[in-house]
Amino acid sequence: MSDVLVEVAGVTKEYRRDDQAITVLEQLSLTIPRGDFLALMGPSGSGKTTLLNLLAGIDQPTAGRITVDNKVITGLGEGALAKWRSRTTGFIFQLYNLIPVLTAYENVELPLLLTSLSRAERRQHVMHALDIVGLADRAKHFPRQLSGGQEQRVSIARAIVVDPLLLLADEPTGDLDAKSAEEILTLLQRLNREFRKTIVMVTHDPKAAARASRTLHLEKGKLVEAAA
């Protein structure tokens, strides 16, 4: 087992609008070791979300190659990618994106419906994940009955319930007050240290970035390393 989890090799991403091609990422290369907690910073529109989407396997690069856990995901078909996503990545959104008609429990259970686990086994996993984020007592609550910070914790539980190799978070504290943001960052840090999760977190907030083990700056589609 190699120490490198993610290998981004010469990745370019262009968007075509009418006749004009906009290059969002240009010849970008990056290695993420297992157990890393990487913060991605950069001005708005610099391509942070785009890079994260490529790592999550929900978007394809125009050129270059992305390897995760020794598997080249670039060029995989949509069906194979969906399967890969369900086992390998956990995604945390800025706006939580919980399903409003499902309880916290059911939201967390959602990715497990794609596995062959029995109901009882699923229950075990869901309660464990909710326990880690400290919301086991809110299992029966609906998203609208939770605060923003709590919703984000449920969404983190949903992201970790399948025990993925790679956690991807796009401005997870961007919509939260300072105290909730602190809690979320502490939680992510704990997931990294205690559960050895590899995390890539996009953020605008230097304080958030400071919680990561290292920070990369993205500027005009190119990476600039900065001291952690």
Place this chain on the structure above:
Amino acid sequence: MLRLIWKNAWRSKRRTVLTIASVAVSLFLLSTMLCYLSSGEKQLENSAGSLRVIARHATSLTFFLPEAHVAKMATVPHVTSVQACVWWGGQIEGMENQIFMSTIASDLDPLETMWDDYSFGPGAMDALRGELRGAVIAERLLAKLKAMKGWDIGQTIRLHSPIFKHDIELKLVGTCKGPDESILLFRRDYLEKVQDNPGRVGYCWLRVDKAENIPGVCRDVDALFANSDAETKTETEKAFMATFMSMMGNIKDLVVNIGLAIVVTILLVAANTMAMVARERTTEHAVMRCLGFSQGAIAFIFVAESVLISLLGAAVGVGLAAALYTPGRYDLGGFAPFFHMTPATTGIGLGIALGVGIVAGAVPAVAAARRSIVDGLRRVD
């Protein structure tokens, strides 16, 4: 997964209830029409396998045949009996539009062998032979008249006929039971007497010995009277029923077309709802795919929701029809004796709902599944 589908369906309660209600109303109407159609079909079917053929005036049912024809018909090979009848068209004063009666004056002797698919009440035939004014009435018709007018066996009743413009007095002497549940049968010799012996016959039923001889008998009878004053047209009971029913107003095509229009309407309503739903769920579909749900899974969940909604509509609409249209409850005054829900009509209603659900859900489902995840996530609403 089922939970998600169920809960999704009830996100916008008002919209879902309205959609279910419109599907329900449409399918109720559709069931009504299917009942009407299947009632007609059943009537035809009942007459399909019979060994009876009917001979009438070649020009029209409204022309009479001379009585002398009857004996001649009996001489045609393979004809085992002949029954001369007159469609008298009796009506009850003041209830012309509520009660439909097949009021027929008939010869008595061939009756029981000719109509072996009917059973006559105990002593009914003897009573009819013994009473010139006697009449035998279908059980169902009697039950109805009992409820509406208090009539029962033994009662003398007075009817008028819009065809013959005269009244007649009949005494109910017995009952019968068979496919036509609006039968009121009385003696043709009595009608002859009332009308001063005109020697007129409306039409004749002929019983043929074997089914394979039916076409030959039809040909031979018509040939027998060719170039006479009253040429005949002889056809099978089924063919005759079809002509008769089309005389009563051929609205079958109309009913079928309205039915199709209803199906298209439900489809539009359901498709519109599902298109709205798909638009609202764009972000959610992207999120679910991000979690690893495949395009197929997203489309399936969506179509399942659509099917669920239209089947709920069908359960209400078809269910109501099934509860309401029980055998014998609404028979259009006896004209449509088989007007009720059958497993087939129920099945068609549910089948249409299933089809509508799939079609209405499929187009937005495929569009939703095809949409790029990144676009779905970027959409802010």
